[in-house]
Amino acid sequence: MVIRKNFTLIAHPQVNGQAEVINKAILHGLKAQLSQVKGLLVDEIPSVLWAYKTTTKTATGETPFNLTYETEAVIPTEMEVPTLRSEAFIEESNEEDLRVNLNLVEEVRDLAYIRTTTYQQRVTQYYNARVKRRQFRVGDLVLRKIMVPDPGVGKLDLN
Incomplete structure (x- = not known):
């Protein structure tokens, strides 16, 4: 039995990065509007969302x-x-x-x-x-992703 971890899912935009892309575009529009109106964030959200939906x-x-x-x-x-x-x-x-x-x-x-x-x-x-082809031979040192981390080691621990 082989267990595979998928990093993207079509059904969940928050997983495959679509939500982040949309949020980034909306935040960019908000920042542009806020520089003009000096901090009235709540008043500008509808116009930025409308601009995103109609572009x-x-x-x-x-x-x-x-x-x-x-x-x-x-x-x-x-x-x-x-x-x-x-x-x-x-x-x-x-x-x-x-x-x-x-x-x-x-x-x-x-x-x-x-x-x-x-x-x-x-x-x-x-x-x-723009991708450069690389040939690997037996014995070459490569960086690999550790699929099962050591117990007690997390992303917030010291390196």
């Missing part, structure tokens, strides 16, 4: 809002200042347009998945182009 991501080519709610977000400024999109809005045909969006949502998600896979392949090729 097109490189990997998918879509916004998280569009992938979640199957429609494009209307920013609050568009409600106050007339834009081409708000001027061309016809309320009577809105329900039909939303139904069409729901019918096409699987295609949008499939295209986002294909774009994500392509993006990951490009990142892998970029990374692998």
Whole structure:
């Protein structure tokens, strides 16, 4: 019987680093806003989250809002200042347009998945182009990961 430890899980974003990446982006946005408003953190959280949800991501080519709610977000400024999109809005045909969006949502998600896979392949090729090949022979000294630590030795103990 072989026991393997997996370091990433798709079902748990907190394990595979996705939560950390999202938190880092949100904190970066908060820091940028806080430098302008001088410490009103609570007031700026909704605008930073809205900006994150409505920004097109490189990997998918879509916004998280569009992938979640199957429609494009209307920013609050568009409600106050007339834009081409708000001027061309016809309320009577809105329900039909939303139904069409729901019918096409699987295609949008499939295209986002294909774009994500392509993006990951490009990142892998970029990374692998800079990796130096190493040949090891019997007797070479290598650094290895200790899977079972000594009893009484933890990550907070002295080296």
